[in-house]
Amino acid sequence: MLQNMRVFSRVVEAGSFTAAAQHLNTTTAYASRAVSDLEAHLRTRLLNRTTRRIALTEASERYLQRCEQILAYVDQAEAEAGDAHARPSGKLKMHTMAGIGQHYIVPMISSYQKLHPSVQIDLTFAQRVPDLLDEGFDVSIVLTELPDSGLVSQRLGTAFSIAWPARRLLIFRSTACLMSCQIWCGIRACLQLHYARVSSEQMDL
Numbered sequence: 001m002l003q004n005m006r007v008f009s010r011v012v013e014a015g016s017f018t019a020a021a022q023h024l025n026t027t028t029a030y031a032s033r034a035v036s037d038l039e040a041h042l043r044t045r046l047l048n049r050t051t052r053r054i055a056l057t058e059a060s061e062r063y064l065q066r067c068e069q070i071l072a073y074v075d076q077a078e079a080e081a082g083d084a085h086a087r088p089s090g091k092l093k094m095h096t097m098a099g100i101g102q103h104y105i106v107p108m109i110s111s112y113q114k115l116h117p118s119v120q121i122d123l124t125f126a127q128r129v130p131d132l133l134d135e136g137f138d139v140s141i142v143l144t145e146l147p148d149s150g151l152v153s154q155r156l157g158t159a160f161s162i163a164w165p166a167r168r169l170l171i172f173r174s175t176a177c178l179m180s181c182q183i184w185c186g187i188r189a190c191l192q193l194h195y196a197r198v199s200s201e202q203m204d205l
Helices: 002-014 017-023 028-042 058-086 098-115 167-204
Strands: 047-049 054-056 090-096 119-125 139-141
Touching (some): 002 017, 002 058
Parallel strands (some): 090 119, 090 139
8 A cells, every 4th residue: 555655646746657657667557557546445536637637636635745744754764774774773681691691692792882882782690591571681592492482592502511620629539539449448358358267267177
């Protein structure tokens, strides 16, 4: 319907279907059909057509003003949306877990804000999967599988964890294991010696 309104406005401005079609890079038949479809939708005649000229009806004069206002609002909205994509601005509320957030997300946010200083980022650290709708988060970066839901998710990568003890703890554990081994060897030797003596006494009897 918006396209038909645009064709109608252009036809009135150009003064003919042929001139309007040339400006819109389309055919005269398409321009004529667009206006006819608009008239059928409104159930009223918008243009009085003759072989030499076209003229607005009383109803179409008022309608044309509304059309031009609506089309201007649409063009403005599209321009603002396109500008927002090219130059993002506003507030972005993010959630992430502490480990990945401190090591990866915070440096990335710093680099992003240098490119887009108009974006204000509100970052929350929490070791859980939040409810995005209830808590008002725009995006959440987590290290887990998401439960079945209507949320859209995107795998960013795979993370691996390695357990690495402190050096002092490692030395303590190694020393403890060595002492346990020595004690066990001592007990085992005593048992073998005791068994050998018992066996010798039984043979003497």
